[in-house]
Amino acid sequence: MSTIVQHPSPPASANCTPAEYDAHYQRSIDDPDGFWLEQAERLDWMTKPTKAGEWSFDPAEITWYADGSLNLCHNAVDRHFETRGDQTAFIFEPDDPATPGRSLTYRELHTEVVRMANALKAIGVSKGDRVTLYMPMIVEGAVAMLACARLGAIHSVVFGGFSPEALAGRIEACESRFVVTADEGLRGTKRVPLKANVDAALEFDGVDVSSVLVIKHTGGAIEMKEGRDHWYADVASDDECPCAEMNAEDPLFILYTSGSTGKPKGVLHTTGGYAVWVATTFHFTFDYQPGEVFWCSADIGWVTGHSYVTYGPLINGGTSVIFEGVPNYPDHGRFWEVIAKHQVNIFYTAPTAIRALMREGDDHVTKHDRSSLRILGTVGEPINPEAWRWYYEVVGESRCPIVDTWWQTETGGHMITTLPYASDMKPGSAGKPFFGVQLQLVDNDGNVLEGANEGNLCVTASWPGQARTVYGDHDRFIEAYFSTFKGKYFTGDGCRLDGDGFYWITGRVDDVINVSGHRMGTAEVESALVLHPAVAEAAVVGYPHDIKGQGIYCYVTTMEGVDETDELYAELRAHVRKEIGPIATPDHLHFTDGLPKTRSGKIMRRILRKIAENDYGSLGDTSTLADPSLVDRLIEGRQNR
Numbered sequence: 001m002s003t004i005v006q007h008p009s010p011p012a013s014a015n016c017t018p019a020e021y022d023a024h025y026q027r028s029i030d031d032p033d034g035f036w037l038e039q040a041e042r043l044d045w046m047t048k049p050t051k052a053g054e055w056s057f058d059p060a061e062i063t064w065y066a067d068g069s070l071n072l073c074h075n076a077v078d079r080h081f082e083t084r085g086d087q088t089a090f091i092f093e094p095d096d097p098a099t100p101g102r103s104l105t106y107r108e109l110h111t112e113v114v115r116m117a118n119a120l121k122a123i124g125v126s127k128g129d130r131v132t133l134y135m136p137m138i139v140e141g142a143v144a145m146l147a148c149a150r151l152g153a154i155h156s157v158v159f160g161g162f163s164p165e166a167l168a169g170r171i172e173a174c175e176s177r178f179v180v181t182a183d184e185g186l187r188g189t190k191r192v193p194l195k196a197n198v199d200a201a202l203e204f205d206g207v208d209v210s211s212v213l214v215i216k217h218t219g220g221a222i223e224m225k226e227g228r229d230h231w232y233a234d235v236a237s238d239d240e241c242p243c244a245e246m247n248a249e250d251p252l253f254i255l256y257t258s259g260s261t262g263k264p265k266g267v268l269h270t271t272g273g274y275a276v277w278v279a280t281t282f283h284f285t286f287d288y289q290p291g292e293v294f295w296c297s298a299d300i301g302w303v304t305g306h307s308y309v310t311y312g313p314l315i316n317g318g319t320s321v322i323f324e325g326v327p328n329y330p331d332h333g334r335f336w337e338v339i340a341k342h343q344v345n346i347f348y349t350a351p352t353a354i355r356a357l358m359r360e361g362d363d364h365v366t367k368h369d370r371s372s373l374r375i376l377g378t379v380g381e382p383i384n385p386e387a388w389r390w391y392y393e394v395v396g397e398s399r400c401p402i403v404d405t406w407w408q409t410e411t412g413g414h415m416i417t418t419l420p421y422a423s424d425m426k427p428g429s430a431g432k433p434f435f436g437v438q439l440q441l442v443d444n445d446g447n448v449l450e451g452a453n454e455g456n457l458c459v460t461a462s463w464p465g466q467a468r469t470v471y472g473d474h475d476r477f478i479e480a481y482f483s484t485f486k487g488k489y490f491t492g493d494g495c496r497l498d499g500d501g502f503y504w505i506t507g508r509v510d511d512v513i514n515v516s517g518h519r520m521g522t523a524e525v526e527s528a529l530v531l532h533p534a535v536a537e538a539a540v541v542g543y544p545h546d547i548k549g550q551g552i553y554c555y556v557t558t559m560e561g562v563d564e565t566d567e568l569y570a571e572l573r574a575h576v577r578k579e580i581g582p583i584a585t586p587d588h589l590h591f592t593d594g595l596p597k598t599r600s601g602k603i604m605r606r607i608l609r610k611i612a613e614n615d616y617g618s619l620g621d622t623s624t625l626a627d628p629s630l631v632d633r634l635i636e637g638r639q640n641r
């Protein structure tokens with residue numbers, strides 16, 4: 001198995017050749033202002049910016065295009081009328097293939113967005129308000145995002161798989177007074193009670209929501225509270241609704257994401273820089289060509305859905321697929337069936353899905369026509385070379401370049417990525433930095449590691465798509481990202497740079513785990529566990545999992561007198577599910593009579609991680625533990641699993 005897969009020779013239409021990559025990259029470093037003002041031409045501005053980035057990482061204060069103004073909804077929708085009013089903007093593929101789908105031209109999308117914006121206005125939303133979207137993967141989800149952008153309201157999308165508790169926390173944290181939801185969502189054979197979850201969330205103390213806008217999707221029975229809840233159809237209207245003029249640095253959205261400590265952080269993105277970043281990365285990474293069908297399988301509840309289901313494709317005037325379903329319903333060929341049905345050219349998904357489908361055999365893939373496919377992409381976690389090969393050879397018939405894109409909620413869009421015709425591919429490596437991205441590896445003391453090396457991945461210069469703050473808590477922003485290594489943005493990831501200039505992400509080095517491409521703070525799962533009356537203490541770590549990448553491994557000590565029964569085991573798993581959502585369901589609970597702590601009471605997570613990984617040879621010095629004999633008992637417990 002060779003480690004390099006050569007890029008195919010660039011077609012004449014390629015958006016970037018190897019020589020162009022080098023030239024663009026060099027220019028983006030030597031003359032960032034010139035380069036990024038030029039990329040800003042991808043957008044229509046109300047006031048053209050005269051300067052690009054003005055920023056400092058110490059203390060962190062970041063602006064881009066600060067004297068420019070624009071509206072992102074105008075850029076994603078309205079301006080495409082003249083040139084491509086009849087072109088398809090969104091293709092909606094429902095959960096059940098037997099249900100008719102739907103597609104919207106740019107003109108139809110405009111009508112929908114105006115109706116939604118008027119509905120939001122009717123329930124009281126105005127510029128600067130935070131609007132929580134708790135939606136299934138239907139067109140109205142993206143439409144609600146765009147409608148917020150039209151009015152200058154700040155959307156905060158909460159993934160529809162989160163529990164009422166998690167939703168309540170996110171509504172409260174940004175003092176959102178408005179929620180947009182649907183009666184129910186559909187995922188495979190399951191119905192997700194979205195409206196009922198909203199009802200439950202609004203019961204929590206500290207949540208103060210005045211209006212809920214409800215979209216009828218399944219038609220399932222729900223309760224509507226007089227005066228608070230409004231059916232979308234009752235308040236939508238076709239009245240004129242102009243796009244609000246926004247300063248480039250006005251907030252566009254908040255997205256809650258997990259960190260190593262405390263509650264999820266409300267990462268804030270602003271308008272101009274984010275728009276330039278997603279427009280530029282979409283254009284180059286996916287080599288998008290006019291008329292092509294692009295499908296990103298991520299949910300709009302995650303940043304990938306924000307940047308590459310909604311904003312990136314639409315700003316580029318593209319056609320984007322919105323898929324409501326799951327990869328294994330009605331069978332494991334669903335992805336490839338959708339690709340054949342809609343003649344998808346560019347497909348973007350997560351390694352966890354690839355691994356799960358690979359296990360089901362090639363027939364599910366090969367029986368569907370994949371001749372429309374041109375480029376394949378991955379995101380969310382490292383892809384193991386075996387899954388990469390399968391994706392490349394079986395799905396893409398060894399003719400579609402694979403782009404492995406490394407980025408984060410905080411980065412707004414791709415940061416390290418293969419470019420389809422511009423760089424060779426090494427299975428498992430995300431490739432080289434995108435334009436303007438300046439990386440550095442440092443050791444734990446912050447010493448810069450030169451050349452081919454492995455260390456903590458930092459970014460030393462701002463880029464347009466960078467998050468500007470944590471909503472309402474700039475100190476936390478500084479603490480989380482700029483204090484570990486002063487003057488640098490610390491990603492939380494470990495990384496290796498090889499001699500050819502390729503970056504290999506090795507995974508998180510903080511207390512964040514990546515489960516099926518979903519980012520989760522171990523602290524969140526621990527907090528959920530200790531809420532249960534039977535639990536005294538909990539420590540949660542990730543461990544290697546064949547399909548999910550990482551699984552959730554929980555060490556639990558119970559209260560005096562509690563029996564550690566199978567029933568309790570099941571109850572605790574259900575409890576975490578209820579507190580956070582199904583994605584946080586523990587894979588394994590390990591009852592123990594204690595947690596390994598130093599004499600000063602600090603939990604030694606490194607030991608817990610090693611034991612969960614079944615790696616007992618390198619536990620390091622355990623003599624500083626308050627109770628060294630505990631380690632043997634923990635290992636025994638692990639082996640008896």
Ligand code: WTA
Nearest residue numbers: 379380381382404405406407408409505519
């Ligand atoms: C991980 C998702 C390896 C990484 C866009 C990062 C990846 C975290 C890759 C961010 C990749 C994302 N290869 N690891 N191509 N892409 N990650 O905020 O650990 O949900 O820090 O953003 O996912 O997750 P987030």
